[in-house]
Amino acid sequence: MKRASVSGALFAGPRSTVLTEGWGFHYNECMTTSPSSQAELTRLIKEKAHALGFAKVGIVPAEPFHNGEAAHLQAWLDQGFQADMAWMVTHYDKRKDPGSLMDGTRSIVCVAMNYFTPDAYEASDSQALKIAKYARGTDYHYVVKDRLKDLLAYVQTLYPTVQGRALTDSAPIMEKPLGVRAGLGWMGKNGNIILPGMGSFFFLGELLLDIELDYDTMVVPDQCGSCRRCLEACPTEAIVEPSVVDANRCIAYWTIEYKGEQFPAAIRENLQGWVFGCDICQDVCPWNIKFARPTQEEAFQSRPLTGRPQRDALMALDEEQFREAFRKSPMKRPKLPGLQRNVRMATE
Numbered sequence: 001m002k003r004a005s006v007s008g009a010l011f012a013g014p015r016s017t018v019l020t021e022g023w024g025f026h027y028n029e030c031m032t033t034s035p036s037s038q039a040e041l042t043r044l045i046k047e048k049a050h051a052l053g054f055a056k057v058g059i060v061p062a063e064p065f066h067n068g069e070a071a072h073l074q075a076w077l078d079q080g081f082q083a084d085m086a087w088m089v090t091h092y093d094k095r096k097d098p099g100s101l102m103d104g105t106r107s108i109v110c111v112a113m114n115y116f117t118p119d120a121y122e123a124s125d126s127q128a129l130k131i132a133k134y135a136r137g138t139d140y141h142y143v144v145k146d147r148l149k150d151l152l153a154y155v156q157t158l159y160p161t162v163q164g165r166a167l168t169d170s171a172p173i174m175e176k177p178l179g180v181r182a183g184l185g186w187m188g189k190n191g192n193i194i195l196p197g198m199g200s201f202f203f204l205g206e207l208l209l210d211i212e213l214d215y216d217t218m219v220v221p222d223q224c225g226s227c228r229r230c231l232e233a234c235p236t237e238a239i240v241e242p243s244v245v246d247a248n249r250c251i252a253y254w255t256i257e258y259k260g261e262q263f264p265a266a267i268r269e270n271l272q273g274w275v276f277g278c279d280i281c282q283d284v285c286p287w288n289i290k291f292a293r294p295t296q297e298e299a300f301q302s303r304p305l306t307g308r309p310q311r312d313a314l315m316a317l318d319e320e321q322f323r324e325a326f327r328k329s330p331m332k333r334p335k336l337p338g339l340q341r342n343v344r345m346a347t348e
C-alpha cells in the first residue's frame with residue numbers, strides 16, 4: 001500500500017481561515033477545506049475522538065517496541081502465563097512491531113473508552129452472581145472499533161487518500177504498553193492501564209494511520225506507589241509480581257477463555273460468585289474507588305441478565321434465549337454450555 005505523503009502534499013496549502021482557533025470552527029465545514037498543518041490535523045483528530053466518546057487520546061509514531069517491552073512479553077510467554085491461549089504465542093513479531101499490522105503505518109492513535117457501570121454486589125442477595133463490568137453491555141470489539149472507524153472516516157473527509165486500520169484487541173497487538181507510550185496512563189500493578197483522575201475501567205483501542213502527526217511524548221508516571229491492595233485482594237494469587245498476571249491463576253481466564261469442563265480446585269474454591277470475568281483487582285484500587293464515573297455509553301449499560309443474575313435464571317436458559325439475551329455481548333464467547341459450566345463451578 002502506498003503511504004500518503006504528509007508534510008509535502010497534505011500541508012503545502014495556505015492556512016485556512018475556517019480552521020483558525022477561536023473562529024467558531026465546525027467539523028462539517030472541514031468537508032470543504034483541509035487543515036493546513038500537521039499540528040492542526042492532530043488537534044482535529046483528537047477533538048473528533050473526544051466527540052466520539054473517547055475519554056483520552058494519545059498519538060505515537062509507529063515504532064517497534066524497545067527491547068524491554070518485547071522482553072517482558074517473551075518472558076511472560078516463556079513462563080507459560082498465557083495458559084491455553086495459543087493465539088498469544090503466534091505472531092510474536094507483529095506484537096513487537098504494531099506498525100507491521102498495516103503497510104505504510106506512520107502513526108498510531110491510541111484511545112481509551114470508559115465502561116464503568118456501578119455494581120450492587122454489596123446488596124443483600126448473597127445468591128446473586130457476578131459479571132465483570134466490561135461484559136455487561138455490547139461487546140467492546142463492536143463499539144470501540146465502530147467508533148474508531150468513524151474517526152477514520154472523519155480523517156478521510158479531510159484527506160480521502162489516507163489509509164487506516166481500526167483495532168481493539170482485534171489483532172496481535174500489545175495495547176497496554178502502547179497506551180503507556182501514548183501517555184494514556186500507567187501500567188497498574190493489577191495489570192491494567194490506569195488513567196490519572198479516571199481509573200482503569202477503560203477499554204483501549206488504536207487507529208493505525210499512514211500519515212505523520214504530532215506525537216505525544218509525556219508518559220504518565222507510575223502512581224501505584226507502595227500500594228499493594230490488588231495483589232493482596234486477588235483470591236487466586238494471579239498477580240505474581242506487580243503488573244504481571246499469570247492467566248493460569250486468573251478467574252478472568254477460566255471464566256472467559258477456558259474451554260474444558262472443570263476448573264482446578266484452587267480456582268473453583270475462590271470464585272467468590274464470579275461467573276464471567278473478574279473485577280476484584282480493579283474494584284479494590286483506590287484510583288477506581290475515588291475516580292470511576294459511570295459510563296455514558298448506552299451500549300455498555302447492563303442488560304437484564306448481566307447486572308446481578310440469579311443462578312436459576314442462567315441455568316434455565318435454552319440456546320435461543322441465550323442467543324437473544326447475549327446478542328453482541330462478550331458473554332457469547334464461552335457459549336451457553338461454557339456459561340452454565342461457570343455457574344456450576346461457582347455455586348456447586
Ligand code: B12
Binds near residue numbers: 076134170192
Ligand atoms: C491476554 C489478555 C488477557 C489475559 C491475560 C491478562 C494480562 N494482564 O495480560 C486474561 C484472560 C487473564 C485477561 C484478563 C482481563 N483483561 Co485482558 N487482555 C488480554 C490481551 C488480549 C493481551 C494482553 C497481553 O498481551 N498480555 C501479555 C503481557 C505480557 O502483556 P502486558 O500485560 O501488556 O505486558 C506488559 C506488562 O505485563 C509488563 N511486564 C510483563 N512482564 C514483566 C516483568 C517485569 C519485571 C515488569 C516490571 C513488567 C513486566 O511489560 C509487558 C510489556 O511491556 C489484551 C488486549 C491486547 N491485545 O493487548 C486484553 C486487555 C489487556 N484486557 C483487558 C481487560 C479489560 C481485562 C479484564 C479486566 C477483564 C475482566 N474484568 O475480567 C481482565 C483483567 C485481568 C488483569 N488483572 O489483568 C483490557 C485492559 C484495559 C486496560 N485499562 O488496561 C485489554 C487491553 C483489552 C482492551 N482492548 O481494552 N486479559
Ligand code: SF4
Binds near residue numbers: 237238249281
Ligand atoms: S482479575 Fe481477578 S483473578 Fe485475575 S488478577 Fe484480578 S483479582 Fe486476580
Ligand code: SF4
Binds near residue numbers: 188189225227228285
Ligand atoms: S490497587 Fe494499588 S497497587 Fe494495585 S493498581 Fe491500584 S494503586 Fe496500583
